[in-house]
Amino acid sequence: MSSLPEDRFSKRVEEACLNGWPALREVVFDGWLLRLADGYTRRTNSVNLIGVGTLPFDEKLRYCEALYASHGLPAIVCVPSTADPCLSHVLDERRYGPPEDESRVLFADFDKAPPQASPEAETEEGLPGAAWLKTLARLQNQSDQARRTHRRILESLSTSAVFAAVRLPDGQIGALAYGAVHDGLVCVNSVVTDPAFRRRGLARKAVSTVLAWAQGSCGATGACLSVVADNAPAVALYQTLGFGREVYRYHYRRQIG
Structure with missing residues (x-):
């Protein structure tokens, strides 16, 4: 592609x-x-x-x-x-x-960086379960209304999707990510790590598991995602996963007048 x-x-x-x-x-x-x-x-x-x-x-x-x-x-x-x-x-x-x-919108070519699923990550296809949603709401400090809207958005997904959660030995969820596949590309979203468990490579395991699922289950040949340009730690993480190509950039302009 x-x-x-x-x-x-x-x-x-x-x-x-x-x-x-x-x-x-x-x-x-x-x-x-x-x-x-x-x-x-x-x-x-x-x-x-x-x-x-x-x-x-x-x-x-x-x-x-x-x-x-x-x-x-x-x-x-x-x-x-x-x-x-x-x-x-x-x-x-x-x-x-x-x-x-x-x-920045970044792209990863699976031919150049084949994804590998992590044995520590569990996946749910189609829609996330209660634990995934509850963890995301806590880590993003969502209000009740935001939680309901977020769930409705996920329920509106019309393409194949997978939700990954990385659990620690004590059963706690340390990181989340999900991906939806369209026309051979998996778009990765909602990558989040519990602040108490950062710098353990948990987000990397969640994202790589999403990519591997997309390739193995849907035949995806690449992945894309959006990351704030000045979020250096996130950009560095994605580059290690093969997201080395910048496709385009964007910003928002808000009506205030």
Whole structure:
């Protein structure tokens, strides 16, 4: 897949990322995908540029702002590094805030870095069990509403998915991760380690188990994920797992005016 033309390859990765963390509701408008999930996470409550479109940016933003306002939310635009520079100028004019959390979308080719499952990781296919969800809620300090929305998002997954948990000898869960497979790519999400058990390689075991499952059970040939650009420890971890190729970057701009 990585031998595809760069623009087509980037689009395949983008599709895997969108399908791997679905919104609860979506609206397509002139090449833009407006995602909604009760305000839970920017990724599922933002405008994504999936096509070129024909309308002026200002007109499209007015539509987006009205739609999000009807749901009691600000308009948030996910601006990829491949976007037309004119979009940033229009966002400035419409009083959107500064860029938030520049992120890198990374790719791992299984031919170059074959994944290996960890015997310490247990997996659940389709949906996670109560222990996985409870641990994630605790580690992310989720409110009751956030827990319910997160579960609904996972229940909205339409592609094959696996949830990995690494247990310690005493039975405690030390790290989590999940992945959803789309068109030969597994998108990895929700990688989290209990702060009490960091620097033990637990997240690595969780992620590598997700990758191995995707390859063995779904025939995946590669993986992708998103990581905040200045999160050096996470970037270093993913690079050791073969995520050495940066496909594109993105940041968010939030309506504040």
